[in-house]
Amino acid sequence: MKYLFRNAMVITMNSEMEILENCDVVVKDDRIVYVGKAKPENAEHSKVIDCTRKLLMPGLINGHTHVPMTLLRNYADDKELQTWLFDYIFPAEEKLEGRDVYYGSLLGIMEMLASGTTCFIDMYFFMDDIAEAVEKSGIRAHLSRGVSTNDRGSDFSDHKGLNESIEFYKKWNGVACGRITGAFGPHAIYTCSPEFLKAVRNAAEKLGAPIHVHLDETRTEHEDSLRNFGKTPAKHLYDLGLFDLKTIAAHCVWVTPDDIALLREKDVTVAHNPGSNLKLASGIAPVPEMIEAGVNVILGTDGASSNNNLNMFEEINLAALIQKGVKLDPLLVNAQEALKMATVNGGKALGRKDLGSIKPGNKADLILLDLDKPHMNPLNKPCSALAYSAQAADVCLTMVDGRILYRDGEFKTIDQEKVYYQIQKICRRILN
Ligand SMILES: [Zn+2]
Secondary structure, three states: EEEEEEEEHHHHHOOOOOOOEEEEEEEOOEEEEEEEEOOOOOOOHHHHEOOOEEEEEEEEEEEOOHHHHHHHHHOOOOOOOOHHHHHHHHHHHHOOOOOHHHHHHHHHHHHHOOOOEEEEEEEEEHHHHHHHHHHHHHOEEEHHHHOOOOOOOOOOOHHHHHHHHHHHHHHHHOOOOOOEEEEEEOOOOOEOOOHHHHHHHHHHHHHOOOEEEOOOOOOHHHHHHHHHHHOOOOHHHOOOOHHHHOOOEOOOOOHHHHHHHHHHHHHOEEEEEEHHHHHHHOOOOOOHHHHHHHOOEEEEEOOHHOOOOOHHHHHHHHHHHHHHHHHHHOOOOHHHHHHHHHHHHHHHHHEEEEEEEEOOEEEEEEEEOOOHHHHHHOOOHHHHHHHHOOHHHHEEEEEOOOEEEEEEEEEEOOOOEEEEHHHHHHHHOOOO
């Protein structure tokens, strides 16, 4: 299939941060093949999408989430973290079955497609069901089976989660034309013993798989680590050799300057989740310090039960605002930096130069925003408009791998009514 996006304003997110006006973009099969002002040849053979008064940009990459947690949205809010987890979330999750996770994932994917996300980085369980939802919907995802145990043994060859992780990686990595990639997901240092973390690391290394882990999310985690291990959570993982593998570390709210140097040294990507960190009162990550040190920072929503949505435009906005507010410095995390975190830095985190920007040869993962909205007028500086005025509902088209998955309120690959019906049924069962 060949598409011609005609006459768009294009936010390329390339290294020069070029913004092109009255621009044509041609997509052939799964790739962008042309970006430029001149009318491309053979245009008459393409499906033409008129982009007058529309903005075209790379699809957003949600750097950390637990997509089926849409099922627990608006269920337990305004609670202490421990109460929230142990009295509400874990008991509800105990009742989950594979098909629940499948429909919860489809719901989350619908929400992401409708708000401009084309790829998400996830950690959960019943991963086969999430992968199936990804395959069916057409979105792109980086998936890891979350695993944990505080057992201090040395042999974890019978550990159910770890064995599932290995099987999952072998079965799904590179599947769905490469839209699904796999990782190993040791949950966190407070849910995984050092011996288990090492076992997960070694299993991942054997398969050449990357790591996705929660790190230094709360002050309690940080202080417990100092007490139990005599070092910070980041130094703990560093010493265990986890960072020798390609790693995405979610949160990093309480990292020290020394930790930031370790993250930089090992090229660890940090997934910043400002909405979730605020809602759970975890704190505010030292993002400007990490950017300054050269750490690759990406943006995530975290699960919908601690956010309570999967709207990346909200995270872009929060990421740009909260540092200014708490540090009393309006120059921190400017609009362009916040947009990079949601696009091109996400591509970097996945080791993909062909994701996160609009240029010939890249994957055709892109979105269109309608500029005919009062809050987008006057547009003036497009990057500012995207970080400070844009709303998720401005997204009118979402394309992944050269396929249009969402357009003008309509999902092309997902039966919306069926998903809503199933979700109601599931929630009646698990939330009682
Ligand atoms: Zn998380």
